[in-house]
Amino acid sequence: MRVARLLATLAFTGIALSASLSWAYRDHFTPEQKMLLGKIQTVRIEAIALVDKGVVDAAPIVELVARRIGELGYTVVREASKPHDAVVKIKCEQRKTWEGTTAAGGDADLPDAPSRLWKGPACQMTYLLGGMKVKWQKEVRTEFENAEQAALTAQAGDPGAYAMGKLKDMLEAYDFPLLLAAEWGQPERLLKSLDRSDTPQDRKIKILSLLGEMQADEALPKLREALKNRDLAKQAIGAMGNLGKEGIPLFVEIMNTSPDLEVQAAAAKGLGQLGGLHGDASVVLPLLAKLEDPKADWSVLTEVAWALGKIPDKRSIEPLYNLDRKLQAMRDPENLPLRKLKEAVFWSIKQCDSWEHIS
DSSP states (O other): OHHHHHHHHHHHHHHHHHHHHTTGGGGGSOHHHHHHHHTOOEEEEEEEEEETTEEEOOHHHHHHHHHHHHTTTOEEEOOTTSOOSEEEEEEEESSOOOOSOOOSSGGGGSTTSOOSSOOSSEEEEEEEETTEEOSOOEEEEOSOSOHHHHHHHHTOSOHHHHHHHHHHHHHHHSOHHHHHHHHTTOHHHHHHHHHOTTSOHHHHHHHHHHHHHHTOGGGHHHHHHHTTSHHHHHHHHHHHTTSOGGGHHHHHHHHHHOSOHHHHHHHHHHHHHHHHHHTOGGGHHHHHHHHTOTTOOHHHHHHHHHHHHHSOOGGGHHHHHHHHHHHHTOOOTTOHHHHHHHHHHHHHHHHHHHHHHHO
8 A cells, every 4th residue: 555655646746746757957057147038139050071981071051050040030150259149069970980978868868969879970969159169969870880781782882971851851950940949948949940931830830849848838818829720739739738727727728629629638638737746736637528419529538537647636537437437348358449448547546535544
């Protein structure tokens, strides 16, 4: 029983911790540094390109990075003598050299984090703030590790030039300007890009994700608009799950009225995130009403059940047990949705019942 109580406590408190981990490193900045980040407007680009034969012209890399950063409204200067707020540094290599260890966890485990194991072509990116090198590091890599073999297969001639060309393609597709704007705490630039008609759908999805991670309250009106777009609705709900409690009434409305079952389920999941993050039990009654709705789809009920487990409350115990009894009477091992619903209900019963005994 003591173990069950401990697990219930961890499950409850872990919600608040996990929601902030991705952006927690920003707390290493002083208030003055955060203010400087938010005011970054003029950026200088420093780039170096290295192949097996030595240093090659990095001007194409600089031009590409400058153009893409400029798309978000930043001003780019080329001369070090001109005033600038930050320096973006890019190092592109045919054979990447590892420059030090990176702590595990957080951003270090993301796919675009520098990899100590990769020895092939790669571009590493970071930035300087007032001469200070920041922990923020990103890396893009080619699909091939051996440039010589890849160039030979493609009949592309010089492997160094081939590697640099492929790295340029990777930088063209990589959303580093969005990541920088988010890192610098400038959601207004992301919102402008979200509004542009020529912004691709996958980039809009990335922007919504970043706005949620930033916990940018000013993004809430745009996230509400995104809910009207079926292709963006689920991502918008996910982003809103990281915002304040203001999103709870909207999530309840979406869960109860959206014609799209996936969106209903995402709204239920968002209620669990917000309720757990803020310790707000006001989400329990709407979730219970949905749990007892005989017309509710199993996929939606599954997310409702998981959500109730994230906000342990004694009011949830009896309804969860009632649903569990009904589900156990259904013997259909090949029914995957039923199995998922049973699993969610079973887990949430443990959370709520254990929490009741220690609260």
